[in-house]
Structure formats: C-alpha cells, structure tokens
Amino acid sequence: MALQFEINAVTPFRQNCTLLWDDESGEAVLTDVGGDVPFLLQSVADKNLKLKEIWLTHGHLDHAGGVVEFLKHCDVAVLGPHEGDDFLLQSLPETTAQYGFPVSPVPQTRWLNEGEQLAVGRYVFDVLHIPGHTPGHVVFYCSEAGLLIAGDVLFYETIGRTDFPRGNHADLIHNIREKLLTLPEETRVIAGHGRMTTIGHEKRHNPFLQA
Template sequence: MALQFEIMPVTPFRQNCCLIWDDENKEAVLTDVGGDTAHVLQAVAERGLHLKEIWLTHGHLDHAGGVPELRKTQTVPVLGPHADDEYLLQSLPEVTASYAAYGFPVSPAFAPERWLHEGDRLSVGAYRFDVLHISGHTPGHVVFYCEQAELLVAGDVLFYESIGRTDFPRGNHADLISNIAAKLLVLPAHTRVIPGHGRMTTIGHEKQHNPFL
C-alpha cells in the first residue's frame, strides 16, 4: 500500500486540484479546490475515502474559489495558504465578478481555519508533508513536500519547463527564482512535481531543462 493521488483539472483555467490519500487507512486531503466541487467530492466518495482537510497553496481564484461551495456540505478544516495571501482570499468576490465571462461563479471571501508557515508539517495517514513558503507568484504561496512518497505539490511555483507568473500585483520574480533555487532544486532529482496547471514533471528534469532556472 502507498500514498495515492489523482489530479483533477477544475475551473475554466484547468487548475490541478489534487486528491491525495493513504491507501492503508483511506484518509484523504484535497489541494487547491478552485471549483467543480461536486465532481471533486464525487471522486472522494467513489473511493470510500475519509476527507480530512483542504490544503491551499495560494489565494488565486482558480485555486481557492471553490472552497466556500465545498464548505456548504463538508466540515473539514481548510489549511493554508500563508497569511500574506489573506488579501487575495478577501478579494474573491470582486475577482470572481470580473471573471464571470470565463464561467466562474461568484465566490464569497473566506479565511482558512489555519494559516501555514515555513516548517509546518501536515499529514495524510502515515505520510508527512513539509510546508515550504515560496513567495514570488504570490507573497503567501506555499508548497507541500512528502519525502516518503517523493512528491511535491507545487501550485503555481514550478511547472513543466516553466515557472509561475510574477506580473500580478505583489508578484516578485527575483523572490520566486531564489526560493525555487534554495528550497526546491535541492530536493532529490527523482521527486515528482504536481504543478498547478499542466503535466507533471520532476525536480531533475527542471534542473536540466527549465530555461528560467
């Protein structure tokens, strides 16, 4: 038995919501529930999983906008992102209104049950995830790294041969590059990376082929 995951692209922006579970005890978490909550929860139910928590990498609409809808039927706590992204979660009603043409429903503002910080540790069953604070795409962006499963949930920090945008308000390109170099590229080369959008990659592949790094 092992740690399992399923990537479920959600929202018109095809953001990678991820269902992660321990096959042994069926404990599960969802990361970045940006929308399509009925589909996401159906995946949880079909596998007979016990949903423990929701983890958020950052506060952008396509990663966090589905949380208020999910909270209508689920009482699990929401963890993350870092408190520096609070302004993004509070601005969700205005942002969703401006993106209505893309098919996003209006999302109310919300706050997580717990903000996350560098060095925090989370768990899914027997598997431990380290929280790393990787500012740059947003000031409060965090990622989740499981050494046991050789897995990194990277949000919008690191993509297949690319990196996160830094042209949004409060983005910082220099911070993003330095944080990736100091905290992610030092991970084992075979570490699998689940990005916020698109195909998976590995740390080793990005060290060799990512033109931004």
C-alpha cells in the same frame, strides 16, 4: 501500501486540484479546491475516502474559489496558504465576479508557515514558503513518497507568472533554487497547471533556472 493521488483539472483554467490519500487508512486531503465542486465531492465519495482537510497553496481564484461551496457540502478544516495571501482570499468576491461566479471570502483558514508539517494518514508533508508568484504561496513536500505539490511556483519547463499584484520575479527564482532544486532529483512534481515533471528535469531543462 502507498500514498495515492488523483489529479483533477478544475475551472476554465484547468487547475490541478489533487486528491491525496493513504490507501491503508483511507484518510484523504484535497489541495487547491478551485471549483467544479460536485465533481470533486463525487470523486471522494466513489473511493470511500475519509476527507480530512483542504490544503491551499495560494489565494488565486482558480485554486481557492471553490472552497466556500465545498464546505457547504462537506465540513473539513482549511489549511493554508501563508498569511501573505490574505489580501487575495479577501478579494475573491470581486475577482470571481469578473469571471461570472462570485464567491464569499474563504472562511476558517489556518495560515501555514515554513517548517510546519501536515499529514495524510501516515505520510508527512513539509510546508515550504515560496513567495514570488504570490507573497503567501506555500508548497507541500512528502519526502517518503517523493512528491511535491507545487501550485503555481514551478511548472514543466517554466515557472509561475510574477506580473500579478505583489508578485516578485527575483524572490521566486531565489526560493525555487534554495528550496526546491535542493530536493532529490527524482522528486515528482504536481504543478498547478499542465503535466507533471520532476526536480531533475527542471534542473536541466527549465530555461528560467539555468545558471
């Protein structure tokens, strides 16, 4: 019995949409539904899972651009990000049009705040607010499974870009230090792009986080 996950790289940006599920109850959640919706729907169906919610870490198009299409096929609740990313979700029609696949604004989101708890079956995830890459960026941490869904905050030996609208490099570094580097070192990190890492590895080898 365990919390299971499958990482699916979606969109031309190879964004890591993660399917999380409790193999006892079959309850499942998808994080950051950026695109490639038929593929994601098939992945859920193949495993006979009961999809409960979509969780969004932040409002960038490669993380949220597939939500509207997904909801046409599967009616589930959408949670996150923090309200600070409302401007990004509202501007999705324009930003996605630049890439040739315009979408409507994301509907029926429930904003998340620091300290809230979400669940996949019996596994509880804490919501941590980590502004910097975007003002409303949140991450999802499950202490029992030792797993962090980090979005575009922390990557293998690097950190998120802060040159986008309302990005803030000092905020990002401060929040990573205070809220993520304080997690157990063995915590596995699923980043928004690229390979997985751990908190311990980033503490020692991430050039942006050295003292």
